[in-house]
Amino acid sequence: MINYPDILHNIQLEINKVSERGQVARYIPELSKIDPHKFGMHIIDANRNEFSVGDSEEAFSIQxxxxxxxxxxxxxxxxxxxxxxxxxxxxxxxxxxxxxxxxxxxxxxxxxxxxxxxxxxxxxxxxxxxxxxxxxxxxxxxxxxxxxxxxxxxxxxxxxxxxxxxxxxxxxxxxxxxxxxxxxxxxxxxxxxSLALNCKQLTKLFFVFMNRGKCLQNNTYLTTSQVKRINALMLTCGFYDEAGEFAFEVGLPGKSGVGGGIVALLPNNYCVATWSPGLNKKGNSKLGMLALEMLTTATKQSIF
Amino acid sequence: MINYPDILHNIQLEINKVSERGQVARYIPELSKIDPHKFGMHIIDANRNEFSVGDSEEAFSIQxxxxxxxxxxxxxxxxxxxxxxxxxxxxxxxxxxxxxxxxxxxxxxxxxxxxxxxxxxxxxxxxxxxxxxxxxxxxxxxxxxxxxxxxxxxxxxxxxxxxxxxxxxxxxxxxxxxxxxxxxxxxxxxxxxSLALNCKQLTKLFFVFMNRGKCLQNNTYLTTSQVKRINALMLTCGFYDEAGEFAFEVGLPGKSGVGGGIVALLPNNYCVATWSPGLNKKGNSKLGMLALEMLTTATKQSIF
Amino acid sequence: MINYPDILHNIQLEINKVSERGQVARYIPELSKIDPHKFGMHIIDANRNEFSVGDSEEAFSIQxxxxxxxxxxxxxxxxxxxxxxxxxxxxxxxxxxxxxxxxxxxxxxxxxxxxxxxxxxxxxxxxxxxxxxxxxxxxxxxxxxxxxxxxxxxxxxxxxxxxxxxxxxxxxxxxxxxxxxxxxxxxxxxxxxSLALNCKQLTKLFFVFMNRGKCLQNNTYLTTSQVKRINALMLTCGFYDEAGEFAFEVGLPGKSGVGGGIVALLPNNYCVATWSPGLNKKGNSKLGMLALEMLTTATKQSIF
Amino acid sequence: MINYPDILHNIQLEINKVSERGQVARYIPELSKIDPHKFGMHIIDANRNEFSVGDSEEAFSIQxxxxxxxxxxxxxxxxxxxxxxxxxxxxxxxxxxxxxxxxxxxxxxxxxxxxxxxxxxxxxxxxxxxxxxxxxxxxxxxxxxxxxxxxxxxxxxxxxxxxxxxxxxxxxxxxxxxxxxxxxxxxxxxxxxSLALNCKQLTKLFFVFMNRGKCLQNNTYLTTSQVKRINALMLTCGFYDEAGEFAFEVGLPGKSGVGGGIVALLPNNYCVATWSPGLNKKGNSKLGMLALEMLTTATKQSIF
Structure with missing residues (x-):
């Protein structure tokens, strides 16, 4: 059994130690006002158990x-x-x-x-x-x-x-x-x-891609084949020109936004969202990438 | 002494024989209506002598x-x-x-x-x-x-x-x-x-670049150095990605437009304009290019 | 339970119907001599059960x-x-x-x-x-x-x-x-x-990447993390500029060669190899791609 | 009448004042040994008068x-x-x-x-x-x-x-x-x-391109049309990705080499060679470019 609460707790401890948090997006003036010290993370598993840490209920621009x-x-x-x-x-x-x-x-x-x-x-x-x-x-x-x-x-x-x-x-x-x-x-x-969601809401939204096309309320939105394709696109194209790096280090389909959010999922297992507004040079959330690497390292699970 | 009337006459004879006249520009709807059989050419020399042939006084879009x-x-x-x-x-x-x-x-x-x-x-x-x-x-x-x-x-x-x-x-x-x-x-x-000019007007306009910065009316618009630079730019960049070809075949600074016009000049000697609406694959007037090649071949003069 | 023998049988029936089999690689003279009608496919699952069809024991250049x-x-x-x-x-x-x-x-x-x-x-x-x-x-x-x-x-x-x-x-x-x-x-x-292997041998070789770093003989060659990375690279980069397409249609990490071979794997589940020498325009085996698409459609399994 | 001796004298005075002389080419080990303080310049006019200054008789690699x-x-x-x-x-x-x-x-x-x-x-x-x-x-x-x-x-x-x-x-x-x-x-x-020539020799060699295809000894090597084309190529392509800049600033057909040499010519007028081993970022002789700019500014002559 994977102990999500402990894993999330440890991730937050590590994240708190990082001083270099990346650069908040500047090219959209409204986004440049966000506090770079925000950090949230939320997980929902296939059985609908939820786990969270930090600012996971504060909405941000999902871009x-x-x-x-x-x-x-x-x-x-x-x-x-x-x-x-x-x-x-x-x-x-x-x-x-x-x-x-x-x-x-x-x-x-x-x-x-x-x-x-x-x-x-x-x-x-x-x-x-x-x-x-x-x-x-x-x-x-x-x-x-x-x-x-x-x-x-x-x-x-x-x-x-x-x-x-x-x-x-x-x-x-x-x-x-x-x-x-x-x-x-x-x-x-x-x-x-401009959609504003928090980490918790994001995982509920992307539950459908983790759950073979069925949403949290058990309504079917997509066929298995359509989900496969959308997840494949997230894996190969979801992180700008850092998609290879994310697949390589994290090993999950996911998508980032310049608002500092990232959502990722292990099919049939869990969906996770992180938020940290500082971006790395490639435009992906610096600490979000790090948190997800720590998550898949700790769980020893990935699609590969 | 160069016999411009004879040269122009011969050029027109040759041009008339060409059946493949290129494609009139289509991407600007108004331009696609022009008759592809139009052809005009006008020369003004440093002594303000003028010579022309064909539709040299019919205005077209200089683009x-x-x-x-x-x-x-x-x-x-x-x-x-x-x-x-x-x-x-x-x-x-x-x-x-x-x-x-x-x-x-x-x-x-x-x-x-x-x-x-x-x-x-x-x-x-x-x-x-x-x-x-x-x-x-x-x-x-x-x-x-x-x-x-x-x-x-x-x-x-x-x-x-x-x-x-x-x-x-x-x-x-x-x-x-x-x-x-x-x-x-x-x-x-x-x-x-969208400026509409005919070949005759074009040569009077570009006289200033042939005449070291002084226009037909002898007013000074540009320094010698500025004219050098503008002419250099026409030579190296005046024909899209066919600039090298034009320098190589014709050997004069010039500029083309998708309306089918070309203007070119031999510094201190003459200024010439041609008009034929059919374009080659690179977007330059097919017969205009040919006419200017014939002109510099006949006169044995170029900047090189 | 997945019935691999039936699935392979059906794939071969479909493959036999295809008349347009792609172009055998010509740039390496030795490869151009291969018979384009060859087709083989071999699967080994995590329990070491093996299933095959066609020319699965004929060696080809894995490139x-x-x-x-x-x-x-x-x-x-x-x-x-x-x-x-x-x-x-x-x-x-x-x-x-x-x-x-x-x-x-x-x-x-x-x-x-x-x-x-x-x-x-x-x-x-x-x-x-x-x-x-x-x-x-x-x-x-x-x-x-x-x-x-x-x-x-x-x-x-x-x-x-x-x-x-x-x-x-x-x-x-x-x-x-x-x-x-x-x-x-x-x-x-x-x-x-130039290594020459048949489909059966290829699956035994790539078993190590399907089996978290342990080979068929249970010797450990790679850490779980190293396997994750190699599989991630196969998924994002294994098919030249058709990698996205393969992830999208097939949904497995894999690698192709201009000899007409493809090997792919579902981590912890099975490893599969196909061979058909005719290539599509992107340089991947035309019928191999098709066979693998049919396989993941029939099994309804992919990493996504 | 252009006073070449005075012009060359003034150019050398200016060149001597420049402290930042560019970087000697390093990628060919033999070239990296050259003294960056060398400077030579030689002119031959259409009447075979010659003028020189500095190290104009010291051979260098023309590359x-x-x-x-x-x-x-x-x-x-x-x-x-x-x-x-x-x-x-x-x-x-x-x-x-x-x-x-x-x-x-x-x-x-x-x-x-x-x-x-x-x-x-x-x-x-x-x-x-x-x-x-x-x-x-x-x-x-x-x-x-x-x-x-x-x-x-x-x-x-x-x-x-x-x-x-x-x-x-x-x-x-x-x-x-x-x-x-x-x-x-x-x-x-x-x-x-690897041909080794000095500035004086270079001008005698390129005299043929200035003189409509006839060399110093009055033997004909090229037709007028061939010379036009070679000169046009020098103008549009002779200075790597700085060809536009050279045409714009100097206004002569010419060619540079990473040995620090430049040769240029005004058709029917003169041929000039410079040598200064330090290169600018584009790989052309820094002081050679400057010397030629000064020359055409002083003579007020260019092909434009």
């Missing part, structure tokens, strides 16, 4: 973590057709997402880089009656938590400064891979990224 | 040719400071202008690729009181022709479909290399590109 | 599959130090392994692309007394099969035509990331790639 | 400057056919010559980058009876100086450390764009680059 959820909803709506508009390969290079887009005629490398997530957002804008509301309802339903909401300030902050996303969306448009207009799609995308 | 003029006006306004925001090297690669921008931290390779010309447009928007009007006046003054004007339909057409330019401008903005807002700068840029 | 084994031996010899000379990220781009090497100062992206495997070969050449013999012994010991050997003709054939590997090795040397001389390292590398 | 001469000899031997194996466009990027080669299927961007010059060397090896001897004779004949010779120590030094050139040659070979074997071609290439 790129939301890409897994928009992908999940889009797959539910249009299925395999999605893969005609976005590929499933790791992007490899740190700096040239837009250049890859140019080289590959407007087909983003995968749905977890910004360009790919913008295409997914475009699909949701096309298919949902009230895109923002319907996406929010989807999140609330899967997690069973009606209190989850967008953070309007964060969305507005990103709208004013998200020039790189405007560049990506316009480039996609030039290749015919954006069907709605740029402003509408990015308004949806910035709201999606 | 990228305008980049030399906005550069010229910007150099006049801020001088060497301009080179802190844009480099002077050929771009080399055909497809990855945006990727180069990412690799080089938002400093465009040179002022004659789109990204570079957008930075130059940004400078003019910052420095001119009434940017569009003042730029138009500059053009009218240098050429001594008050009838030159923007083509509002072409500008509007490009505004609706210029997603790649919106991508470039937003990417520049993300690097802090665009000081005004994207829409304002691109409105100026699309107008600048 | 890049050998990279996992040289990596494994090198990790055993120098441990974590290896990661100072080679990274662990997917390479992303299909075409530009050498360009990545230039951009990243001679540190190959991962040990499963050619440049990375050449660095690993260099390590073995430095550390082993009789590199080729000692590596062969290592293979024979892990698999418990003394009959395994190099194919001298294949090694010689690659030596004569492996200009791209000579290019990579010289580039590594120019960055100081090759300590022995180019010819010595490549002689080792070409021999390593 | 890449030799690429213009091998190109010239190859054009004389096979004419336009050469352009099927090498392109005429600037390479643009500083770091990725090999990656460009991969992207462009083994056709080097131009004959003045290493990969292109290696293809030209391959052509000479194929076409000349005694390649090294015949090339040397060609150099001696054009310059009218039988004392010019290879520097065997420099050639040997480069052979031992030229791994990047071995990489390029092998990559060319993998694309079928090298017809002879790698070692033979590189032996020729390293000798060609």
């Amino acid at each position: 790129s973590i939301s890409k897994v959820l928009s992908l999940s909803q889009a797959i539910g709506l249009i299925g395999e057709e999605l893969w005609t508009r976005v590929d499933v390969e790791p992007s490899g290079d740190p700096f040239n997402h837009l250049s890859l887009l140019e080289q590959e005629n407007g087909i983003p490398r995968n749905p977890l880089i910004n360009a790919g997530a913008i295409v997914v957002a475009d699909i949701l804008v096309s298919k949902l009656k009230n895109p923002k509301e319907d996406f929010l309802t989807y999140i609330q339903d899967i997690s069973g938590d009606k209190s989850i909401n967008f953070d309007a300030d964060v969305a507005a902050s990103e709208k004013e400064t998200g020039f790189r996303n405007y560049a990506a969306a316009n480039l996609l448009k030039s290749y015919g891979n954006l069907h709605n207009d740029v402003d509408t799609v990015l308004d949806f995308y910035f709201h999606q990224c | 990228s040719i305008s980049k030399v003029l906005s550069l010229s006006q910007a150099i006049g306004l801020i001088g060497e400071e301009l080179w802190t925001r844009v480099d002077v090297e050929p771009s080399g690669d055909p497809f990855n202008h945006l990727s180069l921008l990412e690799q080089e931290n938002g400093i465009p390779r040179n002022p004659l690729i789109n990204a570079g010309a957008i930075v130059v447009a940004d400078i003019l928007v910052s420095k001119l009181k009434n940017p569009k009007e003042d730029f138009l006046t500059y053009i009218q003054d240098i050429s001594g022709d008050k009838s030159i004007n923007f083509d509002a339909d072409v500008a509007a057409s490009e505004k609706e479909t210029g997603f790649r330019n919106y991508a470039a401008a937003n990417l520049l903005k993300s690097y802090g290399n665009l000081h005004n807002d994207v829409d304002t700068v691109l409105d100026f840029y699309f107008h600048q590109c | 890049s599959i050998s990279k996992v084994l040289s990596l494994s031996q090198a990790i055993g010899l120098i441990g974590e130090e290896l990661w100072t000379r080679v990274d662990v990220e997917p390479s992303g781009d299909p075409f530009n392994h050498l360009s990545l090497l230039e951009q990243e100062n001679g540190i190959p992206r991962n040990p499963l692309i050619n440049a990375g495997a050449i660095v690993v070969a260099d390590i073995l050449v430095s550390k082993l007394k009789n590199p080729k013999e000692d590596f062969l012994t290592y293979i024979q010991d892990i698999s418990g099969d003394k009959s395994i050997n190099f194919d001298a003709d294949v090694a010689a054939s690659e030596k004569e035509t492996g200009f791209r590997n000579y290019a990579a090795a010289n580039l590594l040397k120019s960055y100081g990331n090759l300590h022995n001389d180019v010819d010595t390292v490549l002689d080792f590398y070409f021999h390593q790639c | 890449s400057i030799s690429k213009v001469l091998s190109l010239s000899q190859a054009i004389g031997l096979i004419g336009e056919e050469l352009w099927t194996r090498v392109d005429v466009e600037p390479s643009g990027d500083p770091f990725n010559h090999l990656s460009l080669l991969e992207q462009e299927n083994g056709i080097p961007r131009n004959p003045l980058i290493n990969a292109g010059a290696i293809v030209v060397a391959d052509i000479l090896v194929s076409k000349l009876k005694n390649p090294k001897e015949d090339f040397l004779t060609y150099i001696q004949d054009i310059s009218g100086d039988k004392s010019i010779n290879f520097d065997a120590d420099v050639a040997a030094s480069e052979k031992e450390t030229g791994f990047r050139n071995y990489a390029a040659a092998n990559l060319l070979k993998s694309y079928g764009n090298l017809h002879n074997d790698v070692d033979t071609v590189l032996d020729f290439y390293f000798h060609q680059c």
Whole structure:
């Protein structure tokens, strides 16, 4: 039996000792205000036991973590057709997402880089009656938590400064891979990224990917095969150009966001979320990565 | 003595024989309507003698040719400071202008690729009181022709479909290399590109670069050193990724536009403009390139 | 209980129906002689039960599959130090392994692309007394099969035509990331790639990676953590620029070779090898990929 | 009338004041031994008047400057056919010559980058009876100086450390764009680059490119059109990724070498050579560039 409380306790002790906590994201002004000393971690296992430590009930901006959820909803709506508009390969290079887009005629490398997530957002804008509301309802339903909401300030902050996303969306448009207009799609995308959740809520949300497509309330959202694919994408593409490193050190499918959150899961076993706002050079939470390494080292479990 | 009338006559005979005239630009809807059989050519020499053949007095959209003029006006306004925001090297690669921008931290390779010309447009928007009007006046003054004007339909057409330019401008903005807002700068840029001139007018405009900075009316616009630099840029960067080929085959500084126009010059000797709307695969006028090759072969003169 | 015999039988029936079998590798002359209609598949489970179908006992050139084994031996010899000379990220781009090497100062992206495997070969050449013999012994010991050997003709054939590997090795040397001389390292590398095994032997060899570091004979070769890392690398980097696709469709760590072999494994469950010489455009066995997809679809098991 | 003696005198005064002289090339061990304080400059005009200053009669390794001469000899031997194996466009990027080669299927961007010059060397090896001897004779004949010779120590030094050139040659070979074997071609290439000349000899050698194809002894080596093309290539590609800068600041066709030499010319006017061993970050002679800028500023002459 794995003793999660002890493991979490030890992780927190180690985390507290670390003085170099990384850099809080600055490019979205609202995010730069967060206290870098925050740290939370929450685990839910397959039997719905829960364990937590630190600031696990304080909400933060999930940012790129939301890409897994928009992908999940889009797959539910249009299925395999999605893969005609976005590929499933790791992007490899740190700096040239837009250049890859140019080289590959407007087909983003995968749905977890910004360009790919913008295409997914475009699909949701096309298919949902009230895109923002319907996406929010989807999140609330899967997690069973009606209190989850967008953070309007964060969305507005990103709208004013998200020039790189405007560049990506316009480039996609030039290749015919954006069907709605740029402003509408990015308004949806910035709201999606602004979702505010705490670690506990995140694990309840991602329970569905750990549990073969069934959510906490036992409703089925995805087929086994769809879950396999989403988890495979998280493993190969979930951590920007540090995906290989995360697979290598941690060995779990997961997704990070520049808000400092990370969620990861061991299929059929547990789902875990961490939050620490300081980022490493690759844009992933420095202490979150460390905490998850300690977790899989302590449990001696990984998908490999 | 060079017999320009005979040379032009022979060039037209040869051009008429060519059946494969290239592809009229399609990405700007207004431009796709032009008759591909148009051909005009006009020469003005250092003594202001003029020679022409074909449709040399029919106006067309000069598009990228305008980049030399906005550069010229910007150099006049801020001088060497301009080179802190844009480099002077050929771009080399055909497809990855945006990727180069990412690799080089938002400093465009040179002022004659789109990204570079957008930075130059940004400078003019910052420095001119009434940017569009003042730029138009500059053009009218240098050429001594008050009838030159923007083509509002072409500008509007490009505004609706210029997603790649919106991508470039937003990417520049993300690097802090665009000081005004994207829409304002691109409105100026699309107008600048929409300038409608005929071959005759183009040679009168570019006379200033052939004549060491003095325009047809003998007013001085640029120093000898500034003219040297602008001509050097035309030679190394004036024909997209076919600049080497043009230098190699023709051997004159020049600039092409997707409207099918090309202007070129032999310093202190003559200035020449051609117009044929069909483009080769690299985006330069197919028959214009051929006509200029025939011209320098017949005259046995080039800068080399 | 999973009925492997039935599953294998059904896979062979499906495979037999496929007329388009891909292209046998041509760049190594010896390999181009292989009959494209060969097909074999072998499974060994955690209880050492074995199941097979087709040409599963006919030896073929394992080529890049050998990279996992040289990596494994090198990790055993120098441990974590290896990661100072080679990274662990997917390479992303299909075409530009050498360009990545230039951009990243001679540190190959991962040990499963050619440049990375050449660095690993260099390590073995430095550390082993009789590199080729000692590596062969290592293979024979892990698999418990003394009959395994190099194919001298294949090694010689690659030596004569492996200009791209000579290019990579010289580039590594120019960055100081090759300590022995180019010819010595490549002689080792070409021999390593020439190893001739059949599907049955391959599964016995890779049993060690499925079985947490213990080989069929119950000797321990690697720690759990080392196995996790090697399996993670196979998943993220084992199929050239189709690694994402393989993770997405099959969901197992694995490695392919241009000889048409693929080996894959579900940790603690089974190890499987397929052989079909025809390759798809990305250089992976066309029917091998298909057979493994059918296997994980039928068993409903994957690491995700 | 231009007063060359005064101009050269003033340039030397300025050069003497500069304390930061750049870095002597280190990657060829023999070159790293050169005294960084050397400076020489020599001019020959169209009337064969000569002017010099400093160490203008001390020989140095001309390195890449030799690429213009091998190109010239190859054009004389096979004419336009050469352009099927090498392109005429600037390479643009500083770091990725090999990656460009991969992207462009083994056709080097131009004959003045290493990969292109290696293809030209391959052509000479194929076409000349005694390649090294015949090339040397060609150099001696054009310059009218039988004392010019290879520097065997420099050639040997480069052979031992030229791994990047071995990489390029092998990559060319993998694309079928090298017809002879790698070692033979590189032996020729390293000798060609090791040619030892002083500034005075260099100007006599390049007189042929300034004088429309006729050498100092009035023998015709090239047609006017061939000279135009070679000069155009020097202008657009002669200074690595600083070609644009050189055209922009100096405005003359020219070629630099890592031995610290630069040769440049104003067609029909003069040919000039400089030597200062310290290089700038782009690999061009720091003070040589400065001296040539001062020369064209003082003479107010350039091709533009």
